[in-house]
Amino acid sequence: MTGAPLPLTSEPSGMRAWLLSPEPHSRWQARLGRFYLGWRSFSRNPLAVVGLGIVILLILVAIFADVIAPYSPVTGGDLRTQRLLPPSETYWLGTDDQARDIFSRIVHGSRVTLFIVVLVALIATPIGLLVGTVSGYLGGWVDTVLMRITDIFLAFPRLILALAFVAALGPGIENAIIAIAITSWPPYARIARAETLMIRNSDFIAAVKLQGASTPRIILGHVVPLCLSSLIVRVTLDMAGIILTAAGLGFLGLGAQPPMPEWGAMVATGRNYLIDQWWVAAMPGIAIFVVSLGFNLLGDGLRDVLDPKAAK
Template sequence: MMELQTAEAVLPAKEIHPFWYKLKKNPMTLAGLAVLAVIVLLSLAAPLITSFDPNKINVVERFQGPSAKHWFGTDEVGRDIFTRILYGTRLSLGIGVAIVVAAGAIGTVLGTVSGYLGGKIDQIMMRIMDMILAFPTLILAMAFAAALGPNLQNAMIAIAVVKIPVYVRLARGETLALREKLFVKAAVTFGIKPWRIIARHIVPNVVSPIVIQVTLDIGDAILLVATLGFLGLGAQPPTPEWGAMISVGWKYLLDYWWYPTFPGLALFLASGALNLIGDGIRDILDPKSGR
């Protein structure tokens, strides 16, 4: 009797919370979550951790090395690098998530509509997407950012635009398969309007692969934002953005190694953690995954 009760107590835990059960079996994903959680908590607690203003200039303390007062040293105008990294975390992570969510939402709508309606709309849409995909992502993002003007908002728009085709093609492919399902054909038979079929039957079934792609793309989006900032096409001084900090700091690498090193390390840890999380979520949500 005790064995039966124990078995019944264990099975519902796996059935009710399959996502968390599988997540606990993936140590690399848990490591990524732990690192990301620490980074996010530190950024949110920045006013409590440090009393420095991220943009306040103090020329007297310029190029101070790491110390008890300035944990990561100071930059060329005396600003505390640790403080700027903490506040830059909010900016970089927030921008990365916003870009990917916006691209995913727009791409999903365009892809489902294109795949369901088909015909000339589908052909025109896919040719436009093919044109965008024909260019390397970074090169096209640089071109759009340069054309729109060098600032953070335009960099976000540029990266979102080059990310949209990935979601359009993914959503379209899923829609083409769903369009042949019996429940969709039944909805058509009952005279339900196409936009309602797309909203109620197509989009909910496309969400899972879109979520997987979104989690995988956040880290890449953060790297692209930092790259454009490094090239002077993203965030402009004195904005505490990782790429912009590295862009200025690398010039002083030989004499003041801490300046570009710590922002680069923050970028590495955040993007690495997000990639681990994305890979883990893909393994959990993707039914074709072998794990």
């Protein structure tokens, strides 16, 4: 050890000591220790914790939608008496033009939203990561070709390209997801490539090359893990945009098809009654707003933890 300055605080004890141990005894302890340190700096940011809370709430609501929702999200009540009712004790957020309980629809809509978010993340992130790291690591003509393809996708406005895809594939929630995923990977490829360019000339990559590692092994085992954190941050921050795009497609009638309780489509129906029955459009609008905000706050918090360079 070099003559490091001495910390003045007392040693932590118990579980914390185990997690923060400078001498982990197993792979798991080392990994958990890292995770704990990350959590500690994350939880120091109250807004990030609020964001995480919102996202967890969204997940819980989606899982237990059947239990939480008091009414069916699809079949409405009596069209003569229960149509467009304002928020009340029986219908917490009012009813829509089909006499359906808006609260139940929003609760079930969370499933659609989560479905979109998760699928887009699962499709777009790996594509972007792979294209970016391969392009950045190999360089040369591979880089040129892959990056020009990325540029082509980047040149289209997201919603317009998604519209074109949906128009070609036919409206529907699955096609909307594919369309959004296809339009959202290019920025990830860009980020991954920029990170890779910085990493690929570092000594630790040279060292693993000198051990005879194959190119796929270097990219997957050594480059990807380092790009992942900034990508996770970016994807989380993009979630809000993805939800809005999905809602936009739904609003235009190209996403989820009725009677599926999708928030964007719900806002679209509410548009007709915006002046007199404001709650029909406002309630799903608020849901979109809150969830988007939650993802943004979470992304900001994650950035501070995972990507200290980008933080102020």
